[in-house]
Amino acid sequence: xxxxxxxxxxxxxxxxxxxxxxxxxxxxxxxxxxxxxxxxxxxxxxxxxxxxxxxxxxxxxxxxxxxxxxxxxxxxxxxxxxxxxxxxxxxxxxxxxxxxxxxxxxxxxxxxxxxxxxxxxxxxxxxxxxxxxxxxxxxxxxxxxxxxxxxxxxxxxxxxxxxxxxxxxxxxxxxxxxxxxxxxxx
Numbered sequence: 001x002x003x004x005x006x007x008x009x010x011x012x013x014x015x016x017x018x019x020x021x022x023x024x025x026x027x028x029x030x031x032x033x034x035x036x037x038x039x040x041x042x043x044x045x046x047x048x049x050x051x052x053x054x055x056x057x058x059x060x061x062x063x064x065x066x067x068x069x070x071x072x073x074x075x076x077x078x079x080x081x082x083x084x085x086x087x088x089x090x091x092x093x094x095x096x097x098x099x100x101x102x103x104x105x106x107x108x109x110x111x112x113x114x115x116x117x118x119x120x121x122x123x124x125x126x127x128x129x130x131x132x133x134x135x136x137x138x139x140x141x142x143x144x145x146x147x148x149x150x151x152x153x154x155x156x157x158x159x160x161x162x163x164x165x166x167x168x169x170x171x172x173x174x175x176x177x178x179x180x181x182x183x184x185x186x
Contacts, residue, residue, distance in 0.1 A: 005059045007090040007113040018133040019145040021091040028165040042074035052173045068113035069120035087171050088128045095132025098156030102180045
């Protein structure tokens with residue numbers, strides 16, 4: 001069983017904001033795999049499918065970003081999902097808009113949702129896809145991440161969302177080193 005989690009904030013006011021890139025990626029993935037977020041379980045919206053012989057849970061936590069680990073932990077504990085079968089997708093301020101970085105482990109790098117997951121699962125050995133949203137030194141971080149992409153950024157972020165969803169799909173059935181080698185992009 002694989003668990004793929006996109007991080008974001010729930011509510012209309014947060015739709016299509018930089019901080020919701022994780023939700024955008026899993027929405028794209030679910031659409032590609034004909035999966036629907038029909039269940040509300042574990043403080044999250046989830047879609048469950050069988051894909052290429054593997055049971056897959058696609059999750060959007062309905063906690064706010066900083067408490068994303070609560071939803072992940074509840075699901076992991078219920079289904080006894082090993083940490084190596086978890087993939088987290090989130091935004092990253094330290095990467096340029098449109099870049100996609102895939103890692104097998106590491107710190108949260110300031111991403112509070114990822115930090116909460118690391119703390120509650122008691123490990124930083126969690127696979128993740130980081131999607132670049134850049135930062136603007138003239139705009140406070142909170143205002144920036146909760147802002148929308150500019151018209152110049154939209155083509156780059158849309159391409160990154162497609163690319164990251166392809167990487168998440170590959171995670172289900174390919175060795176992770178192959179996924180990293182193929183889908184990391186600047």
